Amino acid sequence: MSAPGKFQVLVVDSSPGNRQLLSECLSQLSDVKVISAGEGNQALDLFAATQPSLIVMDMNLQDMDGITLARRIRGRERLGEEETLTNWTPIVFLSSVMDEELLAKGIIAGGDDFLHKPVSEVILLAKVRALLRIVGMQRDIHAAHRKLKEISTLDGLTSIPNRRHFDDTFATEWKRCLRAGAPLSVVLTDIDFFKQFNDIYGHQAGDACLKAVAGSLNESLFRVEDTVARYGGEEFVTILPGTDARGAIAVAERMRRSTRELCIPHEKGIDGLVSCSFGVSCIHPSAEATPQKLLHHADQGLYSAKRSGRNRVVLTQHG
Template sequence: MPAGKYKLLVVDSSSANRTLIGECLAQLDDVDVLLAADGGEAIDLIAGAHPDLILVDMNLRDMDGINLVRKIRNRELLGSDELTLWMPVIFLSSVMDDDIVAQGIIAGGDDFLHKPVSEVILLAKIRAMLRIVGMQRDIHAAHRRLKQISTLDGLTCVPNRRYFDDTLNIEWKRCLRTETPLSLILIDVDFFKQFNDGYGHQAGDQCLKAVASALNESLFRVEDSVARYGGEEFAAILPGTDAAGAVAVAERMLASTRELRIPHEKGIEGLISCSFGVASTHPAPERNAQELLQAADSSLYAAKHAGRNMVLLNPTWRT
């Protein structure tokens, strides 16, 4: 289906009515029409195709249109998206009854058309509804962009501390549920203050960008992530990875940052390097994610005091 087109779903138990309405709607260049003969088929199409607008006959062979719309609105309420897209619903009925119209609107319908439907009025109503749908799409896209910006570090273009905190809690609960390991790596750029003092803050910013990119490119799985933890510190979350796997990732990161070969007169062997603290566990109900973070922080502290430019795994953290 061409990108950008609106998907319209017509639900009517009469094959003749479905064909007639479908042919009418086909006059609109920016729509594709889906047809359903009953409520069950409509629900399947909604789940798979996610139509932008629905036309529903009041009397279907397996349920009435009002009950179908109630099911649709309930599905929207249970949606996992933070900003669920609303699907406009237009009822079609050969009976003009104020009480039925009111019940339909209360159930979640947005408009009502009397059958036989005037082609002119039908097309006008559809165009009006699609203008609203188009604005809703724009709002939804803007919301996604704002959410992405709010969780992205402006300097390094990797996720920020807010993202890290949220993701760590989410992955802790997920690994607890699936009984799989969770590992953390905390990373600190060695002697970064001296680098800033000696080469200037602009050079320091460029250094952090390069390090962030090297760390990010060292992750080979989509479920792994690296974030800027604060200042010259970064953190990596590795769900489903045990201690040995996390150490291997940290060693790869260490090599990648050294391969940048960024000169640092007061650094180790005249180059920028990083220290890595690793901790890993199987989440348990009596523990929490902050304990794992503290364990990784302890191993990072030990790595820095042992000479820097190395990876250390916290040996005291219970796995």
């Protein structure tokens, strides 16, 4: 893959001499790195390995024609597309034959421009510069899309995943554990006496408390596959794929201690400090069980934890 700010151009030509001339010409562009291939299959391998920014190819190759190669490249782009954004790689055809029908077929197959051989160095450099400007704009659009996606799945206050991200991740992990026959655990967390905290210290302090607790919960997770999200208000939810009930209780206890060790003063809290209650549930996903059932049992555990004194972890077993 091209380095940030650098464009990689793939030259495809069966003639070593032509490849060298084209490479030397394109190397005049300071922001371009040139790689080359002598046949179509080699070009496909390089395309998959390097994801070039632009391709300059001869229409007549020894192992396949340029139109076939262009179709295969476009097919691989669609297979490797990221989310809803397709990666587009400009293709410039080179041909010693001026044939309008051939040109039309090439454009339909996925080509973007056509140059007659022998190629004018000035024209080639101008065409490449113009197409690379568009590629640069495409990079900016993809970066903006990734940023917007990240923002759309993060909670604006706490900067941890939001409810939307939780819903998507929970559905994905349920299916994954179902296929693997692995357990899936969920931990529901609620800040104890949070309404009273807001009433006493104000909403600004309440927001600071939510941020601190969210950070503490997140730092209590040691595996990349585990996820904690803001569930709503002062509630948080943690997904623990491949974790059994015993392991989930251990994670919840670590979270409970971590939030307690924040030592946030709370006049109406347990022993004068902010604390959290935790409901834990575990299940082996199956055709008979549902994700909603797992969440329901975790919610029952949370209710039991709050009813029995708060600042504790309660596991709800499935009957």
